[in-house]
Amino acid sequence: MAATGSGLPDGVTRVLAVVAHPDDESFGLGGLLALLSDSGVPAAVLCLTHGEASTLHGRPGDLHAVRADELARAARELGVTRVELAGHPDGGLTGIPPHRLAAEVTRLLDEQRPSHLLVFDEGGVTGHRDHQQATRAALSAARRADVAVLGWTLPQDVADRLNEEFGTSFSGRDPAACRVVEPVPRGRQHRAIACHASQASGNPVLWRRLELLGDREYLRILP
Numbered sequence: 001m002a003a004t005g006s007g008l009p010d011g012v013t014r015v016l017a018v019v020a021h022p023d024d025e026s027f028g029l030g031g032l033l034a035l036l037s038d039s040g041v042p043a044a045v046l047c048l049t050h051g052e053a054s055t056l057h058g059r060p061g062d063l064h065a066v067r068a069d070e071l072a073r074a075a076r077e078l079g080v081t082r083v084e085l086a087g088h089p090d091g092g093l094t095g096i097p098p099h100r101l102a103a104e105v106t107r108l109l110d111e112q113r114p115s116h117l118l119v120f121d122e123g124g125v126t127g128h129r130d131h132q133q134a135t136r137a138a139l140s141a142a143r144r145a146d147v148a149v150l151g152w153t154l155p156q157d158v159a160d161r162l163n164e165e166f167g168t169s170f171s172g173r174d175p176a177a178c179r180v181v182e183p184v185p186r187g188r189q190h191r192a193i194a195c196h197a198s199q200a201s202g203n204p205v206l207w208r209r210l211e212l213l214g215d216r217e218y219l220r221i222l223p
Contacts, residue, residue: 008039009116009150009179009219015043016114018105018138020093020130021051022071022085023199026192027206028125029118029152030078031184031217034192037079038185044082044112045075046105048134049090051199059198066198074195078188084108093133101137102144109145117142121153121220127169139222149222153178158212166205173220183215 015036019025025033025045036043052064059066068085075083086104088096105117119138124131135151142149154162159172189210193200200206 008035008041008181009221011148012036012041012116012150014112014114015041015116015118015150016105016108016112017043017045017080017118018134019045019047019120020128020134021049021054021090022047022067023051023074023193023196024120024131025071025080026074026078026189026196027199028120030074030189030192031186032118032152032181032219033078033080034185034188035181037188042081043079043118044084044108044114045071045080046084046086046108047071048086048088048093048101048104048137049130050085050087052090054090054199057198063198067196070196070198074192077192077195082112091130093130096133098133098137098140101133102140105138105141106144109141109147114147117147117149119149119151119222121151121171121173122222123171125152125154125171127171135222151220151222153218153220154209154213155218158209161212162205162209165208168205173218175218178218178220181217181219184217186210186215 051067155175156172159170
């Protein structure tokens, strides 16, 4: 799909986002979810883990509970209409039978009837195995339901810059093969990020990524 000027793809009328961890909906998809809300497009979120294994702990308390609360507050900031938080082990999604994860996505597809799923691009964007598994589950369910899938991705130059500066493992795409969505409402995304206080502090990669992207995000139609 060639790059386009701006805006969401045609035919997006209701969205279900499938992510691995609380904060993925804000740190990664936040600009897009805020844009959907501003455009009057209902969006729900299925998050597969509580993110309890994170090495970041910017708030006191048990991360299992803390991050569930952060997700709920961030979702309200983004205008998400529904959040469902599953209890799979953080860092262990690859150990869950794929059909079980796909069945959870299918259940919400049946309930929400979205026109599109929204996920991290194939490869997980960050290289995290949980991100990859969440996307695989969403794609499996989407194939059965014949629902289109939008993959949030990074342009190759931004991925390369982050990897060079921080030693990360981001994967990027040729911008000419993506849809460019602009402008995205970063103010709402920043407020949602602030809801994830346990994870947002001490996270320079996040802020550098947003700086490099400016008011643009990039999407691919996944097979």
